[in-house]
Amino acid sequence: MTSQNSAIKPQTSGYSRRAFLRASAILGGGLFVGLYLPKGVAAATDGTDSWTLNAYIRIGSDDSIRIMAVAPEIGQGIKTSLPMVIADELDVAWEQVQVEQAPVMPEIYGRQSAGGSRSTPIHFEEHRRIGAATRQMLLQAAAAQWQVPVAECRSQQGKILHVSGRSLRYGELAAAAAKQAAPELTSVALKTDAQLQIVGKFTAGVDNDAIVSGQPLFGIDVELPGMLYAVYQKCPVFGGTVKHANVAQLEKLPGVRKVLVVSGNGDFYGLDAGVAIVADSWWQAQKARQQLQVTWLDSKATGQSNAEFDRLAHALKSQMPTQILRNDGDIEHCFAGAAKVLQADYYYPFVAHGQLEPMNCSAQWQDGKLSLWAPTQNPVGGQKQVAQVLGIKEQDITIHVMRSGGGFGRRLFNDYMAEVAWIAREVGAPVKLLWSREDDFQHDFYRPAGYHSCKLALDAEGKLIGLQDHFITFGAQGRPLLAAQMNSDIFPAGFIPNLQYGSSLIPAHIPTGWLRAPGSNALAWVFQSLLDEAAHAIGQDPLALQLALLAQPVGDLGSFNPQRMTAVLQAVAERSGWGRKVAAGHGLGIACYYSHAGYFAEVVEVSVNQGKLQIHKVWAVGDVGKYIVNPSGAMHQVQGSILDGLSQALYQQVPIDGGAKLVNYHQHKMLTMAEVPEVDVEFLKTDYPTTGLGEPALPPVIPALCNAIFAATGKRIRQLPITADMLT
Amino acid sequence: MSYQLKINGQLMQADVAADTPLLWVLRDTLKLKGTKFGCGMAQCGACTVHLDGKPVRSCVTPISAVKDRAITTIEGIANSELGQQVQQAWKILDVPQCGYCQAGQMMSALALLRQFPQPTDAQIASGMKGNLCRCATYHRIKQAIQQVAQHTDKEAS
Structure with a gap:
């Protein structure tokens, strides 16, 4: 079992928002979790021989099972545990399963933030039913093919068996099952406790292979073609704004492409003021910062102690x-x-959060649209915040949720997203903003x-x-x-x-x-x-x-x-x-x-x-x-x-x-x-x-x-x- | 300046300023993203790599100081049998939570196990205390080190 993080490279997932909206319109909308399975979009473009049964599950002719992880992974293990719940009720072996980070589409997936220990209580029961309903679609497909009653069929570890002894693998049934009507989620039969085979078993994290071999995985690892690197210096006094900065001097330093004074909107939870230094490498930007001289204006925080x-x-x-x-x-x-x-x-x-991966985000601004690769606990909140700060529409912002090097609540706040979005629009090139540890301790929530x-x-x-x-x-x-x-x-x-x-x-x-x-x-x-x-x-x-x-x-x-x-x-x-x-x-x-x-x-x-x-x-x-x-x-x-x-x-x-x-x-x-x-x-x-x-x-x-x-x-x-x- | 580097058994070239930390040469110039940035002042151990087999903090090691020493990063950990055992133990025991510090933890663990194939609790504590884990997976890290040690012990006997 392995995991894929399609967001590492700047490519669109098979489940694009526009495609879903189209599917949703065709089916009359109202496809909310809680009653019916939201339809997925046939991913004919990815070149593999696989079928999308719904927004959560895709099955390949090779019996590979791809399951969407809906919530951001910050070390709490949700990218492993929620797919386990689906896989168990779907009745497949965990070794067959590949987990993919779901696109940010709360209209399909419901709550997609990681906070308040809420992902399990919100999604556990629903995920069981999604797995069970998909298994039901496979049962229906097999019964139709054999022209027998569904009641004569049962599932067993990735196969549908008939009382006669015939059997079909899920990979053989996927195309037909994808055309089956999804049963109502509330009416599907769930496994008994004794039948559960994955839930309750010690299961290693789906990203472990990538972690132990140092493969790119986290927000900080994102690479975009032609990417520049940025640091963002904020006032040592909370909320202080920039009166003057030695911009021209810094722009002459090696590798420095642009220095921006950002006024911000006076809101910690929006865009805080600062100076952005954009360079060919992060180290060049960081080194240039040593020569940055800013005259700061006082804020309401001046004098507090x-x-x-x-x-x-x-x-x-x-x-x-x-x-x-x-x-x-x-x-x-x-x-x-x-x-x-x-x-x-x-x-x-x-107290500060001190999560080990410093705040970072990569952004690409193109033709009035923004893509963000963000290690965040709260992508939907980030989308709203960035839309507000940039004065653009939420639907013009695509957020790719990256694995986070720790969250602890820090990444419920998306200040770094607003900062890099602003910088990327100004410089007109892909940019990765990376904070230093000092930035992190001095500008936490x-x-x-x-x-x-x-x-x-x-x-x-x-x-x-x-x-x-x-x-x-x-x-x-x-x-x-x-x-x-x-x-x-x-x-x-x-x-x-x-x-x-x-x-x-x-x-x-x-x-x-x-x-x-x-x-x-x-x-x-x-x-x-x-x-x-x-x-x-x-x-x-x-x-x-x-x-x-x-x-x-x-x-x-x-x-x-x-x-x-x-x-x-x-x-x-x-x-x-x-x-x-x-x-x-x-x-x-x-x-x-x-x-x-x-x-x-x-x-x-x-x-x-x-x-x-x-x-x-x-x-x-x-x-x-x-x-x-x-x-x-x-x-x-x-x-x-x-x-x-x-x-x-x-x-x-x-x-x-x-x-x-x-x-x-x-x-x-x-x-x-x-x-x-x-x-x-x-x-x-x-x-x-x-x-x-x-x-x-x-x-x-x-x-x-x-x-x-x-x-x-x-x-x-x-x-x-x-x-x-x-x-x- | 142009630097010839021997990384995970391969020769690579980087054209960077002499004071550029090895960490940023690995990550941004050579696109080896496994070594992580955590603190920038040798306090957290997330950036640990080996120079001629010895663990160093790459965030405070200027590229000019590397000279002709062989660099091993997490991407090259599987080049040794012991490194593979460390990887296996980390996976089987499901050591990572967020996983961000684990490259550094594994590189420190590998160096520790080379020095002390059967490390005592005190040796594990002193060999690993420079590697912070904000998720606090220390119990599993220790278990994984002990598992590799047991494995090595069995092979030796």
């Missing part, structure tokens, strides 16, 4: 929240009558920092009766910045009779955005640390406290299911030996969190000796519903999320002084091979719908780590990242 934010947060803390997000019971009365009140302030910093001023109320029996959180976050024009808001249903909301979540805003001019498990990656730490604080304050076991809360809901829980959380907590407690006696200097911490429809509970074991922290092992138990589509990918996502969370807790922060004051990985580190603890993972398979794994395993690990540090040292971590002085 961490010190100023701290000062404003401190002032806001003593005031009432400007917005009440949730108010259960009577918070004032509860605190007035409490036997014991705990106060704790938490702070987490701005950062996970917003946050301050939480919290209070807990305990009654005379030591019961947790009140919780108050004043969340001081960042905003502009009276609204939180992107990803800087807080939901009102975060656990333990709904389980404590008196609870108030409120928020206030610090004005800021910072590009912010979604980082893997947005919101949750920080909020889990605050609330799961608070519950640990409550348990220790009353001398209760932290696990027992969480289980007791979960057993007694008192208010609105939203979509949160306490039974599922209870089960993962109990399972991780058992797996980790929670409550066992640990060695001197060691501590166990536990935490749980519900996010992205997944339930995870995790235990961390640490030791702290003379201020030196060692993380020995992490145990994780998750419930993401009924199926683990690809156990290899699933294990990867959980282990990766956990190590990602630990890196964040230990090392990561973005200092702000006008802009982001960091340049490279040494200031925003991640765990290395020398530091990784063992990570033990178990999935509880439940009867709930199958959901995604890109994110939900991350949030609990940070509080579990900090709770373990408390157990080992008695030191409560209320500020991230963790530094040595917090441990002694």
